[in-house]
Amino acid sequence: MNTERKYILDAATAARKLERMAYEMAEELVGENTPVILAGIKDNGVVMARILCEQLKAIASIQTEIIEIGLDKRNPGEIELSRQMDFNGRTIILVDDVTNSGKTLLYALKPFLEGHPRMIQIVTLVERTHKAFPVKADYVGISIATTVQEHIYVEVEGNTITGAYME
Template identity: 55%
Template sequence: MARNYILDKDSVARKLQRIAYEIIENNIDEKQIILAGIRENGSVIARNIEKLLCSIKSDIVIWNIDIALDKKSPHDIKLSGETDFTDKVIIVVDDVANSGRTMLYAIKPFLAYLPKKIQTLALVERTHKAYPVKTDYVGLSVNTTLQEHIFVEVEGDVVTGAYLE
């Protein structure tokens, strides 16, 4: 069966480049940004964004951490790096924003601190939000039916595409 691609490798690269510039514009005076990628694909996207941010603005310090959680039952959340997140800018990164539930749970560990900002980033955003999470940085927003699913393909540290099924 042929896949219905909504993003290819080149369009993903352009979307991530645009998002990186948006992040810089919205955080121009910040000295440090923490990218918190939701494993697995969100972590790959976060690493790509880190490279782009460093190439755009070399004096900004980017700290990249992973968020591990079971998306079906997201009660146990683990961070790959622990620090004091007080007064820090945190961007939670995922591949697809569906209902907003995963993003909402992923934010939970940071709420024990007083971060300066918590922002969200998704390569693809669906329009079916059941939870009050606004995606701050979006590569592509797609209207889908509830029966359709979006899959993001990753090979190593490269996002190769996204398709609708």
């Protein structure tokens, strides 16, 4: 950890937040007939999706599939999925590390809306309380009031979230 940064989460706290969100998700998803699709937004959202996938299997034996969503977060346009699949009647959980304006999450929903999913939910580790787009996460690790000028970054090493800080 860089001591000059203003950390809002350390590795242990981030792990606890993810575990708590996995329990909340398990309560909501118990009884699903088809595997739940965890759609992680590259790069940190994919790491979170993998962590949540393992926890959901351990907590409630919920079957999950992971797909990766690729898009330019600064200028979203073309959205790429790691693989094509049938989303009809499926439960999709969109996973990202930080909800800033909500723009990335809205664009990431596009390929799923072309099918007819049963339900779409959003999970985010850090949610900023002011958004320009009407997006509200269903599962949130921590919600923080920030100014428009402040930015939140989530640090990842391998398959572990090591912290989150604000600049």
